[in-house]
Amino acid sequence: MLVTRGIVFLKNSDKEFSVIAAKGINQNILNQSIIVESLPRSIKSIGSISKKNAKWLELLKAHQQTIIIPIFSQERIVGYFSLGERFSEIPYSPADKKLIDLLVNLSGSAIEKALIINQVKEVNRNLDRKVQELNTLFDLGKEFNIGLDEKKVVRLITFALLGQIGIKKYAICLLDGEALSIVGSRLEKDIELNSILPKICDLEKSSIVTDLLKHKKYKIVAAQLIQMGISALIPMHIQKKTKGMILLGEKLNGGLYTNADLEFLYSLGNLAIISIENAKLFKTAIEKQRMEDELNIAREIQRGLLPETLPSIDNFDIAAVTIPSKEVGGDYYDVIKRNENEYIIAIADVSGKGTPAALLMANVQAALRALSPHCKSISETTGQINDLICASTGNSNKFITFFWGILESNSRQFRYTNAGHNPPIVISKEGKIKELNEGGLILGVFKTSTPYEESVVTLMPGDVLIMYTDGISEAMNLNNEQYSEERLLKLLKESKQVSSREIIKHVQKDLDSFTQGALHSDDITILAIKAV
Numbered sequence: 321m322l323v324t325r326g327i328v329f330l331k332n333s334d335k336e337f338s339v340i341a342a343k344g345i346n347q348n349i350l351n352q353s354i355i356v357e358s359l360p361r362s363i364k365s366i367g368s369i370s371k372k373n374a375k376w377l378e379l380l381k382a383h384q385q386t387i388i389i390p391i392f393s394q395e396r397i398v399g400y401f402s403l404g405e406r407f408s409e410i411p412y413s414p415a416d417k418k419l420i421d422l423l424v425n426l427s428g429s430a431i432e433k434a435l436i437i438n439q440v441k442e443v444n445r446n447l448d449r450k451v452q453e454l455n456t457l458f459d460l461g462k463e464f465n466i467g468l469d470e471k472k473v474v475r476l477i478t479f480a481l482l483g484q485i486g487i488k489k490y491a492i493c494l495l496d497g498e499a500l501s502i503v504g505s506r507l508e509k510d511i512e513l514n515s516i517l518p519k520i521c522d523l524e525k526s527s528i529v530t531d532l533l534k535h536k537k538y539k540i541v542a543a544q545l546i547q548m549g550i551s552a553l554i555p556m557h558i559q560k561k562t563k564g565m566i567l568l569g570e571k572l573n574g575g576l577y578t579n580a581d582l583e584f585l586y587s588l589g590n591l592a593i594i595s596i597e598n599a600k601l602f603k604t605a606i607e608k609q610r611m612e613d614e615l616n617i618a619r620e621i622q623r624g625l626l627p628e629t630l631p632s633i634d635n636f637d638i639a640a641v642t643i644p645s646k647e648v649g650g651d652y653y654d655v656i657k658r659n660e661n662e663y664i665i666a667i668a669d670v671s672g673k674g675t676p677a678a679l680l681m682a683n684v685q686a687a688l689r690a691l692s693p694h695c696k697s698i699s700e701t702t703g704q705i706n707d708l709i710c711a712s713t714g715n716s717n718k719f720i721t722f723f724w725g726i727l728e729s730n731s732r733q734f735r736y737t738n739a740g741h742n743p744p745i746v747i748s749k750e751g752k753i754k755e756l757n758e759g760g761l762i763l764g765v766f767k768t769s770t771p772y773e774e775s776v777v778t779l780m781p782g783d784v785l786i787m788y789t790d791g792i793s794e795a796m797n798l799n800n801e802q803y804s805e806e807r808l809l810k811l812l813k814e815s816k817q818v819s820s821r822e823i824i825k826h827v828q829k830d831l832d833s834f835t836q837g838a839l840h841s842d843d844i845t846i847l848a849i850k851a852v
Contacts, residue, residue: 321420322407322408323403324405324406325343325344325384325405326342326402327339327341332353335355335357336354337356338354339354345384354376357374362390363387363388364388365387366385367386383404384405386404387403388400391431392425393429398428398432399431470503470596473595474492474504474596477492477504477592487569487571487572488572489568489569490567491507491513491566492564492567494593494596495563499517507549507569509548517565519541522562523553526586527552527582528551528577528582545567549570550567551569552577553566553568554566554582554586554588557590558590564589564592566585614674619644621678625652625654625678627653627654631655631657634730635732635851636727636729636779636850636851637821637852638655638847638848640653640824640848641824641828642843642844642845643791643828643845650668650670650678650681650720650843651668651670651789651844653668655847656688658693661730662726662729663727664724665726665727666723667722667787667847668763669721669742670720671718680712680718680720683709684705687708688724691704691705695726698737699772703771704768706763706772707768710765719764720763721740722738722740722763723739723744731778732779732851734777737759737772737775739762740762742790742805743755744785744788745786745809745812746777746784746785747786747813749782749783756775758774758775760773781851783850783851785850786847787849788846788847789842789845792808792827792846796838796841798835798838803831811830820850821848824846824848
């Protein structure tokens, strides 16, 4: 028939057809999709079909097609075959059309079988790809969970991107606090991402960047990403919250990202972010366990340094208690029998928490117990203790508030010095208040250059001496209000008639009533001595 132009397009779906062959026309039409509505079921002349706004009809006319023949298989249309004019320009006769229709439909069954075979092959290829992707995800999942290391997971993501997808540029970002930060990148100007990341952190699904140009919310940022060479965005979600983002450049083969690519990358990203979050939780758990172990050690040290029982002192009733906080501070008290008439009484508060504070407290106890039995001058001995503590602390910014003295049971005299500690309180039988301030600098800051001042007080029957640490006066309630020294003084004046043990119980009860269940941030120590 000497036809110079022709097009074959086969059915993809209900109304969608793809051009699979073309002759005598521009080959750019190949693989182009055509939507054919009101499908012609018999051979027709193009000119006889009157369809307004039918793009498929306009396409055929543009390529000088004159007749269109449906391709049937078992009475189903599987495609169309269109022809241009004959070389001789002689119109197609009814016999020509009948012959063409017969020849075309002889091929209908073969075409349908070929389509089915191609579809089966495509399904098999997709299945093979899915199996490969699942194997990759399975292998990566095992690697992600070995060692629970964030940096290792990021490296594995990078290898998967390079090997499985094949990309030129990428950036991997993880949530750091409230913002995304870059942890791996092969972008020339990744610093520019810092201003872009906050604008895409609410992305709900994997997206092609060019598709985001259609969304008003992302239009500007999408244009910026395209300029940077970014083609796809893969959010990393845990419980619908963005914990990271993978930004991808073009593929090495120049191909476009398919839906299958995006699905695989989304699965990869979420698998990775779960491992990263597990790594963070594991690290937090290890750190928490380390701190708990350290606090347990500190508690044991503190418990071992405090006296198990207090000695009986003639003419005096004595009691003491320490309530450690959750974090374990550095409170210390001691009552040491020097001889039948003299007793060393001390209280201290070491700065800091945990094991370091407990170890420094041990230094104080060791220095006091080593030097106090031979003490001739409280001032001189305090200077020696300070120099020993300075040698122990070095430049660590640790210090100790310290109060101590020697109580003579016969004379009822108490010689003392105060190295920066909360002033102990003497409440006379008549209710008068005296604070024991005389002394000098706190321990452990500077070596002794000026002697510590010492003083003496006589405790007459009915007088009460109270020593305490700032864990009492600075205790906070749920309204962030301090217990205060004023409240403590008022309570002590009201409780001076009872025994030392009862005085301490009154303080504890009032403190519990004030704090109303608020956790103590510091140790609480109180020592009461009542002259009888």
